[in-house]
Every structure is written in C-alpha cells, then in structure tokens.
Amino acid sequence: MQVIGGKDKEGEERNNLRDSVQKETLRQLYQKSAEEKAMSMATENNLPYVDLHVIPTNPETVNAIPEEKAIKANMAIIYRVGKKWQIAVSDPEDIETKKMLEYLKTTEGITYNLVVVSEDGLKKAWEQYRFKTVTDNFENEGVSLKSGDLTDFEKGITGLIDLKKRIAEINTTEIFNIILAGAVKTRASDIHIEPDKETIRLRYRIDGVLQDIVKFPKSVHKTIISRIKMLAKMKLNITDIPQDGSFNVSLENNALNVRVSILPTTYGESVVMRVLSENAEGLDIDQIGLNEYYLDMILKEVSKPNGMILTTGPTGSGKTTSLYSFVRKVNDPGIKIITLENPVEYRIEGVTQTPVEQNEEFTFANGLRAVVRQDPDVIMVGEIRDDETAAIAVQAALTGHLVLSTLHTNNAAGAIPRLLHLGVNPALIAPAINAVIAQRLVRRLCEHCKEEYVPSEETMSSLRKILAGIPKNDKMQFPDKFDKLYRSHGCSKCNFIGYTGRLGIYEIFSMSTNIEKIILANVSTGDMLAAARAEGMISMGEDGILKMIQGVTSVEEVHRVTGIMGDVA
Numbered sequence: 001m002q003v004i005g006g007k008d009k010e011g012e013e014r015n016n017l018r019d020s021v022q023k024e025t026l027r028q029l030y031q032k033s034a035e036e037k038a039m040s041m042a043t044e045n046n047l048p049y050v051d052l053h054v055i056p057t058n059p060e061t062v063n064a065i066p067e068e069k070a071i072k073a074n075m076a077i078i079y080r081v082g083k084k085w086q087i088a089v090s091d092p093e094d095i096e097t098k099k100m101l102e103y104l105k106t107t108e109g110i111t112y113n114l115v116v117v118s119e120d121g122l123k124k125a126w127e128q129y130r131f132k133t134v135t136d137n138f139e140n141e142g143v144s145l146k147s148g149d150l151t152d153f154e155k156g157i158t159g160l161i162d163l164k165k166r167i168a169e170i171n172t173t174e175i176f177n178i179i180l181a182g183a184v185k186t187r188a189s190d191i192h193i194e195p196d197k198e199t200i201r202l203r204y205r206i207d208g209v210l211q212d213i214v215k216f217p218k219s220v221h222k223t224i225i226s227r228i229k230m231l232a233k234m235k236l237n238i239t240d241i242p243q244d245g246s247f248n249v250s251l252e253n254n255a256l257n258v259r260v261s262i263l264p265t266t267y268g269e270s271v272v273m274r275v276l277s278e279n280a281e282g283l284d285i286d287q288i289g290l291n292e293y294y295l296d297m298i299l300k301e302v303s304k305p306n307g308m309i310l311t312t313g314p315t316g317s318g319k320t321t322s323l324y325s326f327v328r329k330v331n332d333p334g335i336k337i338i339t340l341e342n343p344v345e346y347r348i349e350g351v352t353q354t355p356v357e358q359n360e361e362f363t364f365a366n367g368l369r370a371v372v373r374q375d376p377d378v379i380m381v382g383e384i385r386d387d388e389t390a391a392i393a394v395q396a397a398l399t400g401h402l403v404l405s406t407l408h409t410n411n412a413a414g415a416i417p418r419l420l421h422l423g424v425n426p427a428l429i430a431p432a433i434n435a436v437i438a439q440r441l442v443r444r445l446c447e448h449c450k451e452e453y454v455p456s457e458e459t460m461s462s463l464r465k466i467l468a469g470i471p472k473n474d475k476m477q478f479p480d481k482f483d484k485l486y487r488s489h490g491c492s493k494c495n496f497i498g499y500t501g502r503l504g505i506y507e508i509f510s511m512s513t514n515i516e517k518i519i520l521a522n523v524s525t526g527d528m529l530a531a532a533r534a535e536g537m538i539s540m541g542e543d544g545i546l547k548m549i550q551g552v553t554s555v556e557e558v559h560r561v562t563g564i565m566g567d568v569a
C-alpha cells in the first residue's frame, strides 16, 4: 500500500478499498453459483463433480490434446496414466464434447472417466496451455538449453536480492533458466531444489556455504523437475528411484557442465545440480592462501624432480585446487604432465587430463598404471583410496616422477598412519614423501563492507595465548600485539553475504630425518604431530587465527571450519 498524505487521499483510498471488496464478494458469489450449477449438472448425470479452483492441473497433462480441440469440445484432461485419462467437462450432453469423447475412445484407444466441472473451472485448466511451449520446445530441440536465454537472464540479475525478486515474478516456463542463470551470476557451485510439504526450497552453495534463495509454490515442482530430467536425459516417468545425469550449456564466453542427481523424498523428488564451469581458471600457487613460510616450503618441494606431495582434508576443503596450482607452477613445455581426475575440474593448457569414471574397467589404480607407461614427469592422481593406487603412486614417486595426490584424512600427521593402513611399506614412506599438507577453506571477508571491531578482553587474551604458542620462523611476520579483529555485515557487492571467495588455511610438514625416525618406529599420530611441530609446523587453526588478525577472514569462519575459537568468539 502506498503512503497516503492528506485527508482527501485517505478518503479516496477507503472508497477504492470498499469498491474492490464489493467486486471480490460479487465475483465469489458468481463463482459459487457457477460451481453449484456444475455440481447439480454432475448429480443429474450421475458423475463426480470437481472444483478445478481447488484441484490443481498441470501443463503436461492438459497438453494431451491441443488447445483448440479442448476449447471446442469444452473439456480438459486433468489426469492421465498412459491411455487412462480423467477428463473434465462442463456439460456431458454437449454435442461437441460427445464427438470428441467418441474420437478419443475409438481412434486413440483412450479409456477415460468423466468428471463435471464449471465453465470457469475449465478456463482455469486451459490456462495451463500458456506453459505448453516449454515442454514442446525441449522435445523438438533435442533439449538444448539456449545459451542466449541464459545470458539474457544472467545480464538481468545484479545480485541475490534481485534474483529473489525475479524468481517471484517470473512465469513457470522461465523459472529453470532463472535458477541456472542466478547460479552462474552468484558463482554458486551447487543448486539444491528441495520439496517440502507445501513449498519447494531453492538453495545455492556459494563459497562452500548453503544460502537460502527462495521458496516456490509446490505447483511449479513438476515443471522444473521435468525440464531438468529432459536436459539430463533421465527417465521422466520414473519418480521413485534415484537418477543421475548431466547436461552441457554453452554460454557466450563459457561452457557449463551440470551434473544432476535426483533423489525421491517423502514430498517429491529432490534435486542437486553441481555446476562445473569450463573456463574456471584455477588459482596460482601464490593465490591459494599459503603463508610465506609454507609458500617457500612448497615451492622447494614442487621443484624437485621426484617424490610425492599429498594434500589431505575432507571433501570440499580445496585439496584439488591446491594440486592444480602446483601443476600450474611446474607446467612447462619441457615437461610432461598427466592427470587422472574425477571429474576434470579445470582445464590446463599443455597438460594431459584424463577423467576417471571409477567403474570396473577404469579405476584410479589401472589408470595410474597406464599413466606411468606414458613417460610423464609429473603425475596428478585425484585420490589415493585403495592399496593398489597407493602402491603404484609410491613406486612412481620413487622412480623419478613428481606425484601429486590427495588422501582423506583430517590432519597432516594422519596421512602417515593412513598410508601404513593402505599397506605401504614404512621404509618407503620417508623416501617417497616430500611434503604433506592438510587444509580447510575459509571465506574471505568482503573488501567492500568489512569493518574493524574490538573483541572482548577474554577473546583477546585467548588469542594472545594461542599466538604465543605458534612455532616461529624467519620467513614470516608474527604480530607481536594486536587490538582489533574484522567482520562484515554484507553489501550489494557480496550479495549481502559478507564474504566473497575463499582461501585455504594450512598445516604442512616436509620430510625430515626426525620425522622419518618416527615413521620407522611406528609410533602414534600424536608422536607424528609432536615431531612435525618440533620442525616448525603451524597448525591449520593457528594459520586461521593469523589470517583473522590480518583481516582476511573472520572469527566465525575459522571456528566454522576448524571448530576452534568456540569459546572466544
């Protein structure tokens, strides 16, 4: 409602309101009498009555017969399974209706049951023809998503707030394009479409964190799901088992590969789409967040002609991004680099990249065996998770290859027991390994809206204690005193999230005589950690705290990804 100034305006407003209330009451009365008429028509013909203002219809069903025919025959198809239809008519005795029913039965072999609806109800069902072109176009065009559509939508979206507004006012046929364009615009890595009892929730994962975008009415669920299924070449009529698929979208100056996973849930099919951008560039070794000490260490290790560099951490901790940055660093026309990946996340010129599907014929293990025969200098293996892969990777590292890979452990020290568990001979570990990295990703505070604040005295004293315990080195500056931290409240530049982009926090140790002794003595992860610590290893949490004090990230982020700082925030 507008803000009205002056008494005359208020009076006018009241009159308008009264008028519209009267109109609405009349309309409802009219509709009621129309529905009552339909109800008695149903009784006379001994047929059920349905109120199409209450019972929903959908475009796929209504589209079973063309619009002109439906209007001429005064009918609408409101439910169908194969050739069994439920047909809504406004007058079962109407001559055109009867003709059409006869045609459907004898020529098309349709068996049907009839329900009686009001004329107004029929019109309501026919509104679904407005959405006809969506599904028709998919089928005819071999379900390509026109890049023009997406680019146009993308151009029209300036940020999340705008996206939410656009989604609220857009018609059903365009919703899917808007969802995808919005994801591209906000750099979302995943799109989640989750049906609830009455609504569908749309969420994007942006910089690793799920953000609520909007809630749709349940009525658009089927349209969105159908569109996704057609694009990803999935079975449209199957709704009770999980399905996987993918599709590609070419954009003006980019291409997307979208991996789709559909899962049946109590309230309908739930969708997760992972968006991989073809020209995602990856980061250079000095952009991933390594502090000066670690950067210096890693630069030394990647320049060695052999050995293994392992990164560890849970899924989504940026392991692969780090490995890619190492590959980019060593990439040179004089050396041959082969990767085995699942999937290929970034393309790097001059590097032979091989996608591994992880099926029986093509595993990391037999892929790696083939790669070694291709005479590479550097090998990147997406993941070491079985004995065979571990054994071949260690052999390769010992025989003149630089091997880059990831392990699924929580911290750097844990990599050694993990390799032992995978059956690697303890005597080979120290000679094979150059360095072990553990990492997490924290979001970067938005440069446009970040602000200083003075934390509580308790926070300050805990931080000072932690800082005092960090092993020092001469490669980097340690703050001897500090009096403020940083936070942000969000602005239009960061979609009101407060963060843009991410960087890693790390703990790294390289192989040393002391650490080798510990490995051969077969002692615990705790002893491993103590040895690495004695060599100067800064923990992930400590690295996070240093980045917090520098104003790169916030207390909340470091706490979110490491669990430390819980009592000081």
Ligand SMILES: [Zn+2]
Pocket (backbone or CB within 6 Å): 446, 447, 448, 449, 450, 488, 490, 491, 492, 493, 494, 495, 496, 498, 499
């Ligand atoms: Zn901001």
